[in-house]
Amino acid sequence: MNDLSNLGEFGLIDLIKQDTINDHSSVVVGIGDDAAVVLPTPRQLQLLTADMLVEAIHFDLTTTTPWQLGYKAVAVNLSDIAAMGGAPRHAVVSVALPRSIPVDFVVNLYKGMKEICREFGVNIVGGDTVSSPQGLVINVTVTGEVEPANVVLRSGARPGDVVAVTGNLGSSAAGLDLLQAGEWEDDAFAWPLVTAHLTPRPQVKTGQLLAALGATSMDDVSDGLASEAHEIAKASQVGIKLYSDKIPLAPELAGAAAKFNKQAIDYALFGGEDFQLVFTMEQGKYETLQAEHPELRVIRVGEVVDASEGVTLVDETGQVKKLEPRGFNHFRQEE
Amino acid sequence: MNDLSNLGEFGLIDLIKQDTINDHSSVVVGIGDDAAVVLPTPRQLQLLTADMLVEAIHFDLTTTTPWQLGYKAVAVNLSDIAAMGGAPRHAVVSVALPRSIPVDFVVNLYKGMKEICREFGVNIVGGDTVSSPQGLVINVTVTGEVEPANVVLRSGARPGDVVAVTGNLGSSAAGLDLLQAGEWEDDAFAWPLVTAHLTPRPQVKTGQLLAALGATSMDDVSDGLASEAHEIAKASQVGIKLYSDKIPLAPELAGAAAKFNKQAIDYALFGGEDFQLVFTMEQGKYETLQAEHPELRVIRVGEVVDASEGVTLVDETGQVKKLEPRGFNHFRQEE
Numbered sequence: 001m002n003d004l005s006n007l008g009e010f011g012l013i014d015l016i017k018q019d020t021i022n023d024h025s026s027v028v029v030g031i032g033d034d035a036a037v038v039l040p041t042p043r044q045l046q047l048l049t050a051d052m053l054v055e056a057i058h059f060d061l062t063t064t065t066p067w068q069l070g071y072k073a074v075a076v077n078l079s080d081i082a083a084m085g086g087a088p089r090h091a092v093v094s095v096a097l098p099r100s101i102p103v104d105f106v107v108n109l110y111k112g113m114k115e116i117c118r119e120f121g122v123n124i125v126g127g128d129t130v131s132s133p134q135g136l137v138i139n140v141t142v143t144g145e146v147e148p149a150n151v152v153l154r155s156g157a158r159p160g161d162v163v164a165v166t167g168n169l170g171s172s173a174a175g176l177d178l179l180q181a182g183e184w185e186d187d188a189f190a191w192p193l194v195t196a197h198l199t200p201r202p203q204v205k206t207g208q209l210l211a212a213l214g215a216t217s218m219d220d221v222s223d224g225l226a227s228e229a230h231e232i233a234k235a236s237q238v239g240i241k242l243y244s245d246k247i248p249l250a251p252e253l254a255g256a257a258a259k260f261n262k263q264a265i266d267y268a269l270f271g272g273e274d275f276q277l278v279f280t281m282e283q284g285k286y287e288t289l290q291a292e293h294p295e296l297r298v299i300r301v302g303e304v305v306d307a308s309e310g311v312t313l314v315d316e317t318g319q320v321k322k323l324e325p326r327g328f329n330h331f332r333q334e335e
Numbered sequence: 336m337n338d339l340s341n342l343g344e345f346g347l348i349d350l351i352k353q354d355t356i357n358d359h360s361s362v363v364v365g366i367g368d369d370a371a372v373v374l375p376t377p378r379q380l381q382l383l384t385a386d387m388l389v390e391a392i393h394f395d396l397t398t399t400t401p402w403q404l405g406y407k408a409v410a411v412n413l414s415d416i417a418a419m420g421g422a423p424r425h426a427v428v429s430v431a432l433p434r435s436i437p438v439d440f441v442v443n444l445y446k447g448m449k450e451i452c453r454e455f456g457v458n459i460v461g462g463d464t465v466s467s468p469q470g471l472v473i474n475v476t477v478t479g480e481v482e483p484a485n486v487v488l489r490s491g492a493r494p495g496d497v498v499a500v501t502g503n504l505g506s507s508a509a510g511l512d513l514l515q516a517g518e519w520e521d522d523a524f525a526w527p528l529v530t531a532h533l534t535p536r537p538q539v540k541t542g543q544l545l546a547a548l549g550a551t552s553m554d555d556v557s558d559g560l561a562s563e564a565h566e567i568a569k570a571s572q573v574g575i576k577l578y579s580d581k582i583p584l585a586p587e588l589a590g591a592a593a594k595f596n597k598q599a600i601d602y603a604l605f606g607g608e609d610f611q612l613v614f615t616m617e618q619g620k621y622e623t624l625q626a627e628h629p630e631l632r633v634i635r636v637g638e639v640v641d642a643s644e645g646v647t648l649v650d651e652t653g654q655v656k657k658l659e660p661r662g663f664n665h666f667r668q669e670e
Contacts, residue, residue: 028380033488033570034418034555035384035479040375045363048461049370050476052429056468083369094387094474126383128474133391139429139463139474141385144370153368220369235368 004131007103012129015103016110020117020124026089027123036125038090038143045151047144049080055135063179066105068198069138070112076222077142078120078202079275083220085152085211086144088204090125091117094139096132113140120204146211156216157236157280161304164286166203166210166277167297168248169225170264171196173271174256181260189255196250200275206296210279213289218279225301226269228278229311230325236280239309242302242323245316269313270326280304338437339466347464350438351445355452355459361424362458371460373425373478380486382479384415390470398514401440403533404473405447411557412477413455413537414610418555420487420546421479423539425460426452429474431467448475455539481546491551492571492615496639499621501538501545501612502632503583504560505599506531508606509591516595524590531585535610541631545614548624553614560636561604563613564646565660571615574644577637577658580651604648605661615639 004012017031028037040046053059053073064072074091081088093113097106117124122142157163175197178184184194203220210218217236219228225247229240247268257264268274278301281289289298302314313323339347352366363372375381388394388408399407409426416423428448432441452459457477492498510532513519519529538555545553552571554563560582564575582603592599603609613636616624624633648658 028486029488033490034415034553035382035421037419037481037486037488038381038383040379040381042377044375046373046375046381047370048373048425048427048476048478050427050429050461050463050474052431052463052465052472052474054431054465054467054472057431057466080369084372086370090383092383092385092476094385094476096387096389096392096472126385128385128387130387130389131392132389132472133470135468135470137387137389137431137467137472139385139387139476141383141427141429141474141476143383143478146372151363151372153364153372155368218369 081144082207170267417542505602524587
């Protein structure tokens with residue numbers, strides 16, 4: 001049988017190290033020595049981020065292909081680099097593989113990773129391949145670079161700033177509901193939602209542009225807009241007021257919400273893994289951005305207010321409600 | 336009960352981010368934003384390495400404390416940086432934790448990581464904390480820096496070079512046998528072997544010095560000397576001749592070998608996780624090293640020969656035998 005026990009660890013490494021370098025100018029040594037050797041760009045700060053995806057927690061192999069899983073494992077990290085205003089450079093990939101896993105599965109997992117790396121000019125320069133007694137685990141660490149003047153933290157939001165996002169929210173969480181319920185293929189609304197969940201597109205170019213144009217804080221929407229708003233509010237010591245009727249939703253979201261008897265807006269506020277960016281910016285700069293970059297999709301969803309106001313949501317009737325920071329929490333008690 | 340479900344993911348992060356920065360001059364932002372922001376040293380190459388440790392494959396929680404496990408998870412990465420001649424700088428730590436794990440366990444796991452990071456001036460700047468349906472998984476990625484002139488690959492060995500190691504080999508594998516057999520506490524020889532296995536010391540300073548003194552190739556002994564010799568031979572397109580009576584063994588190794596009815600030398604050749612360095616160096620430079628650095632423990636174990644000779648072992652009787660590259664292989668068929 002063509003599984004990993006025939007190929008061995010070194011055979012596997014030979015197989016995956018093909019087509020891993022997209023920017024040869026910055027890689028001295030890629031996969032194959034004790035450590036990778038890369039050339040940093042002079043006068044840039046370096047960014048480091050990691051995400052670990054665990055089977056049965058982050059993904060279900062009955063609802064994702066290995067290619068999609070590989071793509072997403074890298075995408076979530078590129079999204080973190082985007083949220084800092086940086087350009088992603090190198091990836092280090094560790095996988096724990098059940099011994100019975102077919103070689104084809106592993107090849108396609110890496111094909112998905114290589115595809116998104118090629119798209120964003122990222123090099124896979126190293127990692128680790130080990131066996132797992134049960135369940136697949138993937139950890140991707142990505143480095144990025146950013147001009148010192150352009151790095152955007154969560155902590156720079158100031159009262160009066162605009163709060164805006166870069167695209168539709170809630171699609172990914174609705175896509176997850178569809179995947180978990182199964183038989184979504186017949187629903188006309190399902191495809192874009194499922195795609196948003198399985199192969200999210202990190203907003204790398206947009207993040208760099210927003211950083212250069214003066215975003216005062218930025219975060220990627222990985223745990224729902226409510227949770228990210230709380231993170232920015234806490235780090236910046238400000239309040240944030242969001243308007244529910246401004247939050248951009250995919251037209252297809254209503255169909256999924258109806259199917260699962262949920263509110264579409266709740267997917268956006270409390271769902272996760274959209275990997276759009278939420279950012280804050282001075283009013284004047286935001287207007288300049290809109291005037292000078294009509295190609296850029298940004299949607300104003302609220303404003304930064306004084307810390308004493310907390311994080312609130314103004315609903316369609318004008319009522320102001322406190323917004324709880326609930327989103328996905330790995331160690332929360334089951335409710 | 337004081338387990339993770341009470342604390343939550345963000346409570347956990349608050350707990351672990353204390354005492355993670357040892358070199359404040361190079362860290363702009365540590366744990367807590369989308370990505371860490373660090374300051375590279377000008378005109379240095381950067382090193383990147385990762386190791387993933389999986390419960391029931393790499394460690395057994397009945398034979399290691401969480402502190403020891405944390406220490407080792409970082410140590411194995413520092414060893415990879417050492418093998419390139421570099422100085423370790425930053426660590427990014429991902430852990431997948433079973434929900435039932437006690438908070439104390441996690442605190443002690445990070446204490447072990449923080450201790451070795453403090454010792455080597457490494458900063459823990461980020462990572463990911465997720466839940467695991469079963470079994471603990473730890474991935475550590477470490478960055479390092481090295482002068483461009485000093486980086487040592489596996490590929491620079493030349494016929495005539497000395498082959499040497501930095502310390503005793505085989506202790507770790509014997510320690511593992513003792514731990515697995517249990518009841519080792521009464522064996523007078525056991526303690527140093529068990530310690531070598533549970534809390535290996537990466538040879539960081541020695542690696543940097545050997546690199547500066549002109550090592551032509553270097554590898555850390557993670558899979559046994561035979562396997563590392565084959566890796567250097569393959570990468571450098573040379574042969575390597577080792578002398579069994581030159582290979583340094585801890586005096587305690589004989590006791591373990593007798594207990595398990597094994598050959599002591601086999602632990603050194605085919606065991607793993609010693610995390611000493613094996614390196615090659617021109618004869619003249621090696622003699623200078625010995626004369627000028629009496630404080631440095633290096634032991635000549637063989638010489639680099641022509642590729643046509645392959646990798647061989649000269650036994651005590653002078654017989655030359657082919658040396659197989661067997662060591663630990665994650666996906667090998669069970670024999």
